[in-house]
Amino acid sequence: MSEVHNDVQAYTLRLELVDEPGELLRSLQPIADHGGNLLSIFHERGNVTPRGYIPVEVDIEATPDRFDNIVEGLSDAGINVIQAGTERYSERLTIILSGHLIETDLSDTLTQIEATRNATVTDISLSAPAGSIDVSSARFQLAAESGSTEKVLAAMREIADEKDLQLVEPLTVGGRA
Amino acid sequence: MRLCVLGAGAVGSAVVELAAEHGHVVTAFADSESAVVDADGIDADAVLAKKQEDGVVGEADPEAVFDADYDVLVEATPTTLGDAEPGFSHVERALADDRDVVLANKGPVAERYADVRALEAESEGTVRFGATVGGALPILSTIEDVGPSRVSAVYGVLNGTANFVLSRMAAEGLDYEHVLAEAQDLGVAEADPTFDVDGTDTALKGVIVANVLSEGETEFTLDDADVEGIQELSGSMLDLAQEDGQTIRLIVEVADGAVRVGPRLVPGHGAVAPSGTENAVQIEADYCGRLGITGQGAGGPETASAVLTDVERLAD
Known part of the structure; x- marks a missing residue:
């Protein structure tokens, strides 16, 4: 498990700052204090929220536990954290698998998909018109990390190949996920 | 002349x-x-x-x-x-x-x-x-007009027979063999529709597009294409797609120096889900974005x- 925790990942923080001098700098302090690596700051100065705050989007790199400390540090400093890291799974993908899904252990298939670490299964719909021993099909909805669509699909092809299942991929060429 | x-x-x-x-x-x-x-x-x-x-x-x-x-x-x-x-x-x-x-x-x-x-x-x-x-359909002439070097991707449906079979399967919930037999009765599918349904015909067209796009740098032949047909698709797979607002079409993708053909999930009423025997292609090009060409392709x-x-x- 220590390996997982040492993994540096990219996170997006969405903050809302009070429109006062020095606020932006103050919001970055906890990130530096807790060892986060700043990737980009998007300061939407002209785009004030209805309550008069200024939205700021900060992309950082950190290990998962450091990231937790950063979010805590920001809250302690009185900074509004609107969204923390939920951008991680930002691409929705649908695939269909067909074949001896049930005989080839559907739950193992799911575990293998989750094991790719770039995607998580958010929905499954199974169609087994002839019962569990015959050919059945299932639609999987996956949430993939942004930019990892190709990697996730490559993993799906491998799983389908190994279990002799037919995979219908989504059309992803030309920037459409 | x-x-x-x-x-x-x-x-x-x-x-x-x-x-x-x-x-x-x-x-x-x-x-x-x-x-x-x-x-x-x-x-x-x-x-x-x-x-x-x-x-x-x-x-x-x-x-x-x-x-x-x-x-x-x-x-x-x-x-x-x-x-x-x-x-x-x-x-x-x-x-x-x-x-x-x-x-x-x-x-x-x-x-x-x-x-x-x-x-x-x-x-x-x-x-x-x-x-x-x-x-x-003016597909190659559009690529020629835009300039092959400015085209980043070409994808879509280029076989009317396969598209007819899949759109009928989706509309009627019927299985592949049934719809293919119907297509043959209607004269939409030939007596031997192998090249249409196994993706070969679509792949040949994709390879030609890839050759035009590469402008002589790399030569493509059918062997360079990754090809999968529609013979194994079932009515229930199309039903599953439809429940999610999608459908399945035999799609060719020409991008990044590769040609891939196979059944793909696409938006149900999207630009590359034409009905019946129509073809539909999207050309992605610098500056002009996505150009769509749809219509009756083949036929004498x-x-x-x-x-x-x-x-x-x-x-x-």
Whole structure:
């Protein structure tokens, strides 16, 4: 498990700052204090929220536990954290698998998909018109990390190949996920 | 222009029939067994009637057409894989005589693109092949107009038979074999629809597009394409797709120097989910974004009109 925790990942923080001098700098302090690596700051100065705050989007790199400390540090400093890291799974993908899904252990298939670490299964719909021993099909909805669509699909092809299942991929060429 | 038409199938016959309307004269016409040559222009109606009745177009030897007076060779013999013969040799002979060539046959530009281009470079003649991809749809001419180097991806549906089968399966919840049999009854699918449903025909078109996009840097043949057909799809897979607002179509993707063909999930009413036997292609290009071309692709008169458009461009 220590390996997982040492993994540096990219996170997006969405903050809302009070429109006062020095606020932006103050919001970055906890990130530096807790060892986060700043990737980009998007300061939407002209785009004030209805309550008069200024939205700021900060992309950082950190290990998962450091990231937790950063979010805590920001809250302690009185900074509004609107969204923390939920951008991680930002691409929705649908695939269909067909074949001896049930005989080839559907739950193992799911575990293998989750094991790719770039995607998580958010929905499954199974169609087994002839019962569990015959050919059945299932639609999987996956949430993939942004930019990892190709990697996730490559993993799906491998799983389908190994279990002799037919995979219908989504059309992803030309920037459409 | 004076045309020499090789191949008396649906496309070749339609070219002979429509040539006069476009201001061209057919001086030679051959099928695999026979030929007719007339320097003043053959009698299209009589020749086509003869083909219908006797199965031949005339009394001359097919070889005779190469000695005829013509400006453009229209190659409309059946597409063959591998060495692309006899189509390739026909192209070779016409170019050796410094004549122009218009292809309806996909073989030479899908399987031997570099050879065709090399022969063209040695000749006064020019080769055009707009009819080979999407029939009447202006796909290659759009790529040509935009500039191949500015096109980043081309994808969509390029086989009407496969699209008909999948759209019927989706609409009626029927299985593949059932719909295919129906398509054959309707004359939409041929007696042997293998190349349509196993993805080969779509892949050949994708390979031709890839050859055009690479502008001679890399040559693509059918072997370079990753091809999967639609034979294994079931009605319940289409139902699952539909529950999610999607559908399945046989899609070709040409991007990043690769050609892939296979069933793909696409938005149910999206740009690349045409109905029936239609084709639908999206071209992604720098500055102009996504260009969509949809319509009835293949068919004798449709493809013949694309051939005659190419002849027109040669005349300019």
